[in-house]
Amino acid sequence: MALSLGLALTLITGCGMSDSGQSDNSVPSAGVSNLADAREQTERAAKELLDLIKIKGETSRGGVRITECGDGRDPEKHFQTYHPSSFYPESPDQLAGVMERLRTELPALGWKIVEYGPDTSRNKNVNLTADNDAQSFSVNIVHKAKNERPNLSLRVVSGCYQVPEGERVDGY
DSSP: OOOOBOSSTTOBOOOSOOTTOOOTTSOOEEEEOOHHHHHHHHHHHHHHHHHTTOSOEEEEEOOOEEEOOSSSOOTTTEEEEEEEEEEEESSGGGGTTHHHHHHHHGGGGTOEEEEEEEOSSTTOOEEEEEEETTTTEEEEEEEETTSSSOEEEEEEEEOEEEOOTTOOOOOO
């Protein structure tokens, strides 16, 4: 049940079959949860990932957003969470080596690196995508070293939650 993060709003591309036999294009299940608990879990996962950066700087957080699963599941009963944020170091040179350090540290914390290396942009930004199947989250971290203000862009996305029986999704 991998959660490979895409960069489009569909967010999840899926990498394989889940236990329920879902195809490669379906979003893995994250279990049953109400919106408040799912938001809290996503916020906690994003904070833990930001804490791993271990350098001083400023973080802009977009907050947790709710989105449809995007794979044909009933949007009144199923949803995903999405948390974008950016980290701006006190000095751009502090970001040197951070992506490689994250690539080596994340697996010890339950994250599987599914993509690492330069993207196809003109700037060849370093991209890291990792899945945490136990937590039903995926993260994409992009080191934007050549931006006017160098930063790390983080996107945390969950698997597809189902609301408890009798509830419906009303947070889009």
